[in-house]
Amino acid sequence: MASWRNRDTRAAYLFILPWLVGFALLTAGPMIASFVLSFTNYDGIGPTKNVGFDNYRQLFDDPSVATSMMNTLVFTALRVPLSMALALALAMLLLRVTRGSGFFRTVFYLPVMTPSVAVGILFLLLFNGNVGVINRALEFVGITGPSWTTDGSWVKPGLVLTTLWALGGTVVIYLAALKNVPQELYEASELDGAGRWTSFVNVTLPQISGALFFTLIVNTIASLQTFTEAYTAFYGTANTQTYSSDAALFYVVYLFQQAFQFMHMGYASALSWLLFLVILVITLVQARLSKRFVYYEGEAR
Template identity: 65%
Template sequence: MTTANVATRKLLPGGARPTRNWREIRAAYGFISLWIIGFLVFTLGPMIASLVLSFTDYNAIDAPEGVGLANYRELVTDPKVAKSLGNTLIYAVLYVPSSMVVALLLAMVLNRVGRASGFFRTVFYLPVMTPTVAVGALFLLLLNGQEGLLNRTLRLIGITGPNWTTDTNWVKPGLVITMLWSLGGTVVIYLAALRQVPKDLYEAAEMDGANAWTKFRKVTVPMISGALFFTLIVQTISALQMFDQAYTMFFGAQQNSTYSNEAALFYVIYLFQQAFRFLHMGYASALAWLLFLIILIITAVQVRVSRRFVYYEGEKD
């Protein structure tokens, strides 16, 4: 077949694409049409509606009344916004690195297990499937300052455990322990990344006299940095949206003291209270958009910084 014929088959007169290509494009859009409809109806539509509501006074019963920027001005003066946002940021700083370190350690152990790794991988992932409300209720009992299993275990080795659910200094560390229960997804991601590290890199490092720590720092971490970066973003967003376990443990049927409630007042919990307890839908929408902006800024900073530390195989300097 000549070059002219190939060009004629690829491009019809007037620059039009062949009919078969358009059929493939229509088929592709047909396959993703349900997702597009779902995104427009259940994601983009509600986002636009909440943005509009953030400039109104709306109680979900009466018609919305426009208030301009009043809701956003109230965000600046509301002390509970600062309190809940501070609690959320402190929790995120405690949880994100802890979760990544623990998950990486477990993944490295699984990577050395061999054939039994499939069984343990399933065991570690099962807690992810446990309902979050059930996890919160369970750890409310496990972290009980007097009769909880954790403090009983600590007493066996001569350590007096703190009041995890009532001492304001230990509420957020207790919640971090609770959330470490469901690290199975992160463990699986790290395990997959570890198994993609070429063995010859470790052999070359050993020939250069590298010890275990040097191989981990110079070979393992750079080669799995893409997975580390992905989980960093996901875990950060998850931490900033902390709700289920904290609400179950501190704002559910079994209320703890007011002080522990204040220490566990996370931003999304306060947003939930404003929306569905006090019916301040307009103000809650403004709270939601503030959180969206905070997450957007933090993620943008992480992406910017990651360019210096994340290695992707196949990239050229």
């Protein structure tokens, strides 16, 4: 029996070996290298020069760090709850669909496959202040649309609305969670005289709270690392001077500029570790708060 266990163990390690190699070479290795580089002055070509904590001190003196971080946090605060609420509403609608449910699930999920670069270009097509589809539609009903791409107050809301294009993955997760809610709980709630809203709050939300918490974590991390859509729309075009670059300066965009435009690899590495710490702290806070709101079946309360 021991020999069988040993053989199974060796087989298990053999199966996970590709992942371990990939993790070491593509994740752990680059993280260690970036941590070392964060204490140096390195341009990607010449030799490295040790500068101690100068890069980290510069983070607190660089106004673009605070601007880009604030833009990112505002974008995250807008996008995450809005995307989760809309995805849950769509999932509940799909739950009521009997015929063609597979077709609608596919339709909602297909935008997830759209490249982020295309979404950035789509932003310019939809939200152009003069000829954009959104403002044309608003004019049709007598509303003057804002300057989405030049007014700093509307840049982030416009990008948030554009990224909602690809919330199909969250919809699928919520739909699966909703299908696992025991129907007898709704029947018991109805017998107690509870209405639809009361059943939603006291039955649906607690039963799918695990899925809500998972998507909260994933969407928050993704939003804090947003890059492609903003860079494509505001920095990847030839006429970037016509756009409000300050309002679209997200943290990872600024990190990318420091690393590959100005070749400040050491400073960019320090920027990346600051973002890692911010994401870590926010995730830990969310995990701590989840103990009050997340219900797991079979867990003692």
